[in-house]
Amino acid sequence: MDLFDSLKQKISGKNLRIVFPEGTDARIIGAAVRLAADGLIAPTLLGNAEEIAKVAGEKGFDVSKVTIRDPQTDAFHAEMAKAFFDRRNGKATEEQADQIVRDPNYFGTMLVFLGEADGMVSGAVHSTADTVRPALQIIKTRPDASRISGAFIMQRGRDERYLFADNAINIDPNSQELAEIAVESAKTAKLFDIDPKVALLSFSTKGSAKAPQVDKVVEATKIAHELAPELALDGELQFDAAFVPTVAKLKAPDSEVAGNANVFIFPDLQAGNIGYKIAQRFGNFEAIGPILQGLNKPVSDLSRGANEEDVYKLAIITAAQNLIA
Ligand SMILES: CC(C)(COP(=O)(O)OP(=O)(O)OC[C@H]1O[C@@H](n2cnc3c(N)ncnc32)[C@H](O)[C@@H]1OP(=O)(O)O)[C@@H](O)C(=O)NCCC(=O)NCCS
Numbered sequence: 001m002d003l004f005d006s007l008k009q010k011i012s013g014k015n016l017r018i019v020f021p022e023g024t025d026a027r028i029i030g031a032a033v034r035l036a037a038d039g040l041i042a043p044t045l046l047g048n049a050e051e052i053a054k055v056a057g058e059k060g061f062d063v064s065k066v067t068i069r070d071p072q073t074d075a076f077h078a079e080m081a082k083a084f085f086d087r088r089n090g091k092a093t094e095e096q097a098d099q100i101v102r103d104p105n106y107f108g109t110m111l112v113f114l115g116e117a118d119g120m121v122s123g124a125v126h127s128t129a130d131t132v133r134p135a136l137q138i139i140k141t142r143p144d145a146s147r148i149s150g151a152f153i154m155q156r157g158r159d160e161r162y163l164f165a166d167n168a169i170n171i172d173p174n175s176q177e178l179a180e181i182a183v184e185s186a187k188t189a190k191l192f193d194i195d196p197k198v199a200l201l202s203f204s205t206k207g208s209a210k211a212p213q214v215d216k217v218v219e220a221t222k223i224a225h226e227l228a229p230e231l232a233l234d235g236e237l238q239f240d241a242a243f244v245p246t247v248a249k250l251k252a253p254d255s256e257v258a259g260n261a262n263v264f265i266f267p268d269l270q271a272g273n274i275g276y277k278i279a280q281r282f283g284n285f286e287a288i289g290p291i292l293q294g295l296n297k298p299v300s301d302l303s304r305g306a307n308e309e310d311v312y313k314l315a316i317i318t319a320a321q322n323l324i325a
């Protein structure tokens, strides 16, 4: 079954509530209206109701099934500011808390934190840093994860599907962090019916180049093996050795992952962010994400280059993350 048909089946009728802080953006409104009409989620758009109605009217969207809340005037404001102040535990004053929760990304994140929403999707207008910082500060990492990272499902056609990470968050992870990203990405891959074979990517394969950047990946591979000995995982591998069986035979003949990898771990964010965009724009892969891994509750960031379909799909994934323990 198609990945999204299967995810839609899982969330259908569960009335999972997803909040969209960028409620006046036409792509967001269009996706929210479709999701509500399809009975997939209960969407909340954040923003000024008149502005949302104006954009919806111009585009012919019927927002009657969508909840609208305005962080500037919301009746829940004082309670939320107090909860934010408590959660930040000395890192924000009461006055700052009062202002901060008027920011739609903070307001949306607080709705998730307080259990008023089951997930948040933002980032079509805001940068990744502005989208994810509230989640890092408020929702925080799961007890079994030390870092949050951002993964993409890369899909072409019905059957070709890979997971890339980290393409969004950690700028220059050290070996320990990279190892944890690799192990966490294998868990995420399973959510999308990918049987993970994890490659830690480099510009070197099995010692073909010497550099501190390569040493980092070699060390990360060693740590990842210790963290998850049962996992099919290998490094350091160049992308061709990881992906192409004939090249794997030449460059890494003893590796069970080389030539078969389907989870690709990039050594830093320069490589990861550039890499996913090249596959998306040159390779015609659909890039769905970044899906934040390691958070206590689901929050997803969009690329500002996202279209309505990307918003629709990422909202489905965000909702489905609630159903996976
Ligand atoms: C994600 C990012 C915004 C966080 O950095 P920052 O804003 O400087 O955040 P800070 O270092 O001030 O940390 C803020 C909080 O987040 C936490 N945090 C930061 N990075 C984290 C991570 N990867 N995992 C878990 N928590 C993290 C910090 O511990 C801190 O928590 P606290 O305030 O409760 O003590 C930053 O790493 C970044 O800009 N990454 C690149 C994003 C980007 O541009 N991507 C490309 C496009 S997708």
Ligand SMILES: CC(=O)OP(=O)(O)O
Pocket: 123, 126, 127, 128, 167, 168, 273, 289, 290, 302, 303, 304, 305
């Ligand atoms: C994920 C990502 O690269 O986001 P943006 O394109 O918005 O910077």
